[in-house]
Amino acid sequence: MLSSPLIVLILFLTIGTSVCYEKSYANHQVWRLHITNNEQIAKISAFSHIAHLHDINFWSEHFRIDEPVDVRVPPAAVDSFAEFLTSDGVKIEYVVHMGDVGAIIENQKIVQNLTRLLSNTNDFAYDKYHTLEEIQAWIDQMVSTYSELATLFTVGKSYENRDIIGFKISSKKMATKLDGTKTAMKKAVWWDGGIHAREWISPATVIYIAYTFLSKYGQDPTITHLVDQFDFYILPVFNVDGYVYTWTKDRLWRKTRSKTSVPTCFGADPNRNWDYHWCENGASHDPCSDTFCGGKAFSEIEVSQVAKYIADQQGAIVHYINFHSYSQLWMSPWGWTAARPAQYKLQDDGSVVAINALAALYGTKYGHGSIAEIIYVSSGSSADWTYGTANVTFSYGVELRDTGEYGFLLPENQIIPTGQETLAGLIALVQYIEKHVYA
Structure with a gap:
């Protein structure tokens, strides 16, 4: 057993090799x-x-x-x-x-480093935040461990030449319509996290849910049924460059890392860069703004490649969620206008099903409604493009825990509860969707 002084000494000697930030938020x-x-x-x-x-x-x-x-x-x-x-x-x-935001970040960094230092196992910890390298190694592990269910897919390369990778969960079985007949036209689901780099609970939640679907297949009858009915595309980290930057340079970085017309300002908001009512309202043309929409629609290579990958599925995807934090909101289109789409009730009823199932676990309360009505007008968003262009009927943006006590700095002890309640909401929502797409 290491003594406390020795633990502290080793910890601070190793901080530079793990979580270490260049931008200080001391006394912010x-x-x-x-x-x-x-x-x-x-x-x-x-x-x-x-x-x-x-x-x-x-x-x-x-x-x-x-x-x-x-x-x-x-x-x-x-x-x-x-x-x-x-x-x-x-x-x-x-x-x-x-x-003191800086003190909160530093304290969390110390806990993260101490946990890594004292860990006696190489197993992936689902109650911890992980670097991109660790997450991508975990993806490889899932594809290897669950080779009958999981297959790797690569969306493409990021601006800084990192791989944007995810995996597809599929049982290879034919889906069953509500009348009991089989259909070879299996529908698909797409869930992604980490489009905004600093929102660490988002990738962690997607990872927890994906692992549960894989590990419980063949054991949990509900999950087994849903995996037999749908293909699931899982992209844990969308904005890979920005996510790495939050681990190495600036914990509160939000955007991508592309160069802009202003030499000292980098990146665009990848959730304002989609080619659907791009940069009309609720986005900025200022490259230094956190909501900078980019020089043009799909200027960000990460966004354009994810959009292309979704479009290449030729209409198979019927459900999309882009996970965010924070505010506890389950939102449907539109974001670009407060006007409601023709299928708003169908979409919002799905939100209600999800948040009711979610709340039943720990009592966590979520709001629901269209993006523009419940949070703000934001043009060029992912959910608007997937619904308006890719015809993904059940498109959503979900803001996870919390409502501001910790904000973007949600402690690791909330990862598992967030994952568990979100899983409950997603299962209920996919069951709701099944009734509509396999009628």
């Missing part, structure tokens, strides 16, 4: 703004478009009366932002929600 705070009227909404909305000029980052992107707005504020902007919130005769009340 997260303020929670209290919005009570439309004048305040207008004021904060206008400021959000230039907030990045002050290194102020809105963790909440939807501004509604009586809903909290979380904003990261660096030490240099504390006084000026506080003054702004009381200016122009429109006062916005706030509380300091997180006193």
Whole structure:
């Protein structure tokens, strides 16, 4: 048994070889703004478009009366932002929600390093966050271990020449229609995580769910039935370059890592870059903004390649989810407009089925509705493209835990509960979808 001083010494000697960030968030705070009227909404909305000029980052992107707005504020902007919130005769009340973001990141980093140091097994830990290298090794392991069910697929290469890989789960059995007849036209499901790099709970949840489907096939009758009925395309990490960057340079990085027209600003928002009502509303043309839509639709190679891969399935995919954090929301199209699509009730009823099953496990409450109505207008999103162009009827964007207590820094002890409740929601949703696509 190692002594405590020795553990600490070894830990700090090994920090540089595992989780280590170049960008410091020491003494950065997260303020929670209290919005009570439309004048305040207008004021904060206008400021959000230039907030990045002050290194102020809105963790909440939807501004509604009586809903909290979380904003990261660096030490240099504390006084000026506080003054702004009381200016122009429109006062916005706030509380300091997180006193030191950097300390939270550093504490989590220490726990992660200590766990890795003291681990006595090479097994993949489903209650831990993992690097891209570890996740891709896990994919290889799943394909090898469950070779009768899982096959590797490669979407393509990222901007920085990393492989974008996932795997397909398929029992190779024919699907059964509701009338009992067999059909060779098996429908498919696509679930992806990590489109926004800093949202680590997203890949972790997709990984947990995919492993459960593989390991429980042949044991759990419900999962066995669904795997026999559908093919499942699993892409744990969409934005591979951005995800690596969050592990090595900047824990709170969101975008891709492509070069832009501004030499000091990198990447585009991969969930504003899809070629469906691209950059009309709820996105920015400013390369330095976190919601930069890119120089053109599908400018980001990761986005264009995922879209092509989905399109190449020639209509087999009937269900798509792009997992995010945070806010606990189950959302359907549209994002680009508050107008509802013709199949909105069919889609939203599926959301209700999912969140009811999810809540039954731990009581976690999710909201539901269209993207534009429940969170914000955002054009060029994945769910809008998969529904509007690829004709994937049951397209969703899901915001996982939590509602802001930890935000993008959700502790590892919430990975398994998040995975378990999300799995319950997904099983119920896919059962709902089955009744409609195999009628």
